[in-house]
Amino acid sequence: MLLIVHGGAGNRKPAKKALRKLSESLLSGYAILSYGGTALDAVIESIKVLEDSGIFNAGAGGNLQLDGVRRLDASLMEGRHLKTGSVIGLEGIRNPVVAARLIMDSPHVMLTNIGARRIAGAKKLDPLPEPDRRSLEKLGRIKKKEKSIAAIYEQYFSTVGAVALDIHGDLAAGASTGGIKAMLPGRVGDSPIIGAGIYADNSMGAVSCTGKGESIIRLALAKELSMSLKSMSPDKAAALSLRRLLRLQGDAGIIVINKKGQFTVVHTTEYMAAGYINKKGTMVKESFKRIHKASI
Numbered sequence: 614m615l616l617i618v619h620g621g622a623g624n625r626k627p628a629k630k631a632l633r634k635l636s637e638s639l640l641s642g643y644a645i646l647s648y649g650g651t652a653l654d655a656v657i658e659s660i661k662v663l664e665d666s667g668i669f670n671a672g673a674g675g676n677l678q679l680d681g682v683r684r685l686d687a688s689l690m691e692g693r694h695l696k697t698g699s700v701i702g703l704e705g706i707r708n709p710v711v712a713a714r715l716i717m718d719s720p721h722v723m724l725t726n727i728g729a730r731r732i733a734g735a736k737k738l739d740p741l742p743e744p745d746r747r748s749l750e751k752l753g754r755i756k757k758k759e760k761s762i763a764a765i766y767e768q769y770f771s772t773v774g775a776v777a778l779d780i781h782g783d784l785a786a787g788a789s790t791g792g793i794k795a796m797l798p799g800r801v802g803d804s805p806i807i808g809a810g811i812y813a814d815n816s817m818g819a820v821s822c823t824g825k826g827e828s829i830i831r832l833a834l835a836k837e838l839s840m841s842l843k844s845m846s847p848d849k850a851a852a853l854s855l856r857r858l859l860r861l862q863g864d865a866g867i868i869v870i871n872k873k874g875q876f877t878v879v880h881t882t883e884y885m886a887a888g889y890i891n892k893k894g895t896m897v898k899e900s901f902k903r904i905h906k907a908s909i
């Protein structure tokens with residue numbers, strides 16, 4: 614049994630309180646695995662803790678888009694039947710990962726705001742509070758200061774994600790994000806795109822990515838990395854994919870578990886707040902294995 618969570622990759626040092634919250638998220642998710650629960654439920658629980666915290670770019674803390682609205686993306690996938698659910702641009706709902714779960718259990722795979730809200734509303738999911746004055750002022754400052762999306766990418770990202778392996782040998786992956794800061798309304802990153810932001814298949818592994826969504830989508834990073842897991846260790850597969858991403862001027866962090874339970878956390882950025890928990894204990898750090906631009 615193993616659970617890995619991350620709180621984003623970037624070039625700004627993660628705050629101590631973010632690392633503490635990751636530990637809490639790991640413990641909540643692992644409690645589910647310990648009682649024989651599924652990897653999918655552990656992933657949902659650990660992401661929900663991070664969404665609720667309001668300190669990550671997900672759920673209650675999600676970035677505001679350029680027009681001052683929070684539109685949130687999330688996705689889930691389980692590796693036994695390849696069932697998946699994803700939500701794009703969800704407004705007014707606190708836990709997009711729970712909405713993704715409801716979509717997974719519906720005849721659909723991916724819904725944008727209008728359909729997802731209908732499903733979330735029927736199940737009475739918790740509402741998302743309106744952005745407070747401070748967040749709106751912060752958005753105003755970013756709009757004035759940053760002229761290009763590229764400059765905003767240099768910030769600390771803080772999207773969240775998780776992958777898990779349960780006692781039954783099943784894998785799962787998930788991600789949740791508010792996208793990038795001050796992004797154009799309607800812009801979609803990799804996090805809700807199955808095969809780009811996440812992928813899980815018991816015959817290969819489970820992968821969740823964070824970083825510059827545009828380049829992650831172009832490479833279908835999570836699926837391409839999963840395919841490499843057929844013949845390589847998670848370390849080698851992640852390094853290979855991240856080198857390819859660097860050639861596209863991308864930046865990312867990835868958490869990976871293979872079907873044997875071998876795992877890795879790798880990033881191209883200076884930091885990646887992440888942690889893992891297994892029967893030996895918990896480990897949370899602000900950075901793991903870095904793939905440098907010079908190595909491509």
Ligand code: ASP
Pocket residue numbers: 621622770771772790791792793801802803804822823824825826827
């Ligand atoms: N990948 C996310 C996006 O592009 C952002 C992030 O991971 O921080 O929307």
